[in-house]
Amino acid sequence: MTPHPFTIGNFRAYFIARLAATLGQMAMVIVIGWQVYDIARRTMSIKEAAFQLGMIGVAQFLPLLFLSLFAGWVADRIDRRWIARAAVALEAFCALALAWLTWRHTVTLPALFGIAALLGVARAFVSPALGALAPNLVPKAVLPTAIALSSLAWQTGTVIGPAMGGYLYAAASWLAYAVSGGLFLVSLLMLFLIGPVPTAARKFTGSPWAQMVDGLHYVRRNRLVLGAISLDLFAVLLGGATAMLPVYARDILQVGSEGLGHLRAAPALGAVVTALFFSWRPLRTNVGVKMLVAVALFGLATVVFGAAAPLLVPVLGPKAVGTDLSPAVLISLAALFVLGAADMVSVYVRQSLIQLYTPDEMRGRVGAVSTLFISGSNELGEAESGFLAALIGPVAAVIGGGIGAILVTALWAKLFPELKRARTFDPPATLEVPAKEMTT
Numbered sequence: 001m002t003p004h005p006f007t008i009g010n011f012r013a014y015f016i017a018r019l020a021a022t023l024g025q026m027a028m029v030i031v032i033g034w035q036v037y038d039i040a041r042r043t044m045s046i047k048e049a050a051f052q053l054g055m056i057g058v059a060q061f062l063p064l065l066f067l068s069l070f071a072g073w074v075a076d077r078i079d080r081r082w083i084a085r086a087a088v089a090l091e092a093f094c095a096l097a098l099a100w101l102t103w104r105h106t107v108t109l110p111a112l113f114g115i116a117a118l119l120g121v122a123r124a125f126v127s128p129a130l131g132a133l134a135p136n137l138v139p140k141a142v143l144p145t146a147i148a149l150s151s152l153a154w155q156t157g158t159v160i161g162p163a164m165g166g167y168l169y170a171a172a173s174w175l176a177y178a179v180s181g182g183l184f185l186v187s188l189l190m191l192f193l194i195g196p197v198p199t200a201a202r203k204f205t206g207s208p209w210a211q212m213v214d215g216l217h218y219v220r221r222n223r224l225v226l227g228a229i230s231l232d233l234f235a236v237l238l239g240g241a242t243a244m245l246p247v248y249a250r251d252i253l254q255v256g257s258e259g260l261g262h263l264r265a266a267p268a269l270g271a272v273v274t275a276l277f278f279s280w281r282p283l284r285t286n287v288g289v290k291m292l293v294a295v296a297l298f299g300l301a302t303v304v305f306g307a308a309a310p311l312l313v314p315v316l317g318p319k320a321v322g323t324d325l326s327p328a329v330l331i332s333l334a335a336l337f338v339l340g341a342a343d344m345v346s347v348y349v350r351q352s353l354i355q356l357y358t359p360d361e362m363r364g365r366v367g368a369v370s371t372l373f374i375s376g377s378n379e380l381g382e383a384e385s386g387f388l389a390a391l392i393g394p395v396a397a398v399i400g401g402g403i404g405a406i407l408v409t410a411l412w413a414k415l416f417p418e419l420k421r422a423r424t425f426d427p428p429a430t431l432e433v434p435a436k437e438m439t440t
Helices: 009-041 046-075 080-103 109-137 140-171 175-193 208-221 223-238 241-252 256-280 287-320 327-356 360-392 394-415 417-421
Strands: none
Touching: 009 046, 009 080, 009 109, 009 140, 009 175, 009 241, 009 256, 046 080, 046 109, 046 208, 046 241, 046 360, 080 109, 080 175, 109 140, 109 327, 109 360, 140 175, 140 256, 140 327, 208 223, 208 360, 223 287, 223 327, 223 360, 223 394, 223 417, 241 256, 241 287, 241 327, 241 360, 241 394, 256 327, 287 327, 287 394, 287 417, 327 360, 360 394, 394 417
C-alpha cells in the first residue's frame, strides 16, 4: 500500500519547516511593504511612494537574478538540507535585525532595501534546495500528493502570515519582525531533524559554468516544462495586483494596516482551499487545459479587484469603502480569493510537471531556473506594477495587468500546444538528458 506523505518522519519535519518559514516570510514581506510605503508617503506623493514599492521588488529580485544558476548548481552538489539550513538562518538574522531597528525607531528606507536584498540572497538558495529535496523524501507514486501538501504549507503560511504581520505591527511595530525571527528558528530546528535522505548517483563533468547552465538547456529543450514556467512568468508579471495592496489598503479602500492583512490573506486563503482539495483529490486528467483556464481566471479576477472600488465609489459614495464590510472591500476580497485559487491550480500543475519530468541529478538546477522565473514574475511583477502605477496610476496598472494576463494565456495556448496536450502528470518511461547539450 502506498504510504501517505505524513506517515514519513522526514516529510513531516519538512512540512513544518516550510510552514514556519513561510509564516515568517509573509509576515515580514507585508510589514516591509507597509513600512516602505508609509515612510515614503511622509514626504512623497502616492505615485512616488508606489515607485518605492516597485524598487523593493527590484531589490529582492537582483540577488536571485545573479545567484540562481549558482544556487541550483550548489543544490545538485551539496547536501540540500545544509543549504536550506544556512538560508533559513540568514532569514532569521534579517528578521531579528529589523526587529531591533524598528524597536529603536531607527529603521530607514536604505535599511529596508538592504535587508530586502539579503532576503533575496536567502531565497535564491532556499528555493531550489527545498524544491529538489522534497522528491527525495517520499516515494515517486505519492509525489503529486506531497507537492500539494508542500504547497498547502506554503499557502497556509501566506494566509496566516500577512494577517499575523498586520495585527502584530498594529500592536507593536517591532513585534512582527521578532515573531518572524522566532518562526525562522523553528524552521531551522525542523530542518536539522530531517535525517539522511537517499539520492540518485550523480556524475559531474565539464566546467562548473557548463554545469550551471545545464538547467537552462534542459528547460529550453523540454517544451512542456518551458511552456508551464514561462506562462506563469508573464501572466503574474503583468497581473501583479498584490504589489499594489498597500496602495489600495491605505488610499483606495481606506482600510489601514489591519485591512492590508485581510487583503493579503484573501488570495492565499483561496490557494489553501484549492491545495487542500488537491491533497484529498489530486488532479489527474487534462492538467494542461485546466492550467490554462486557471491562468485566464487569474487575470479576470485581477481586473475585478482593480475595478471594484473605482466603479462603486462614484455610485455609493464614501460608504463603498472604509470598513471590512464595505461593498468595494467585500468584492475586492472575493476577487482576491478567486485569484489565489486560480493561481494555486497553476502552481500545482507547474510544480508537478517540473518535479516528475526532471531527473533527480538535475532537480536543483532546473528548480533554480524555475525559482528565477517565479521570482521574475513576483518581484519583477511588483516592480512593473509599481513603475506602471507611477506612470498611469495604481488602478489603471492593476486593471491593465489583469487584461494582459488574459492575453498572455491565449497567446501561450497557441505557442505551446504541448500544454493543451498534457493529459496527465505521467512522465515518459525514461527521462532523456540530451547528451549533446548536457554535461552531467
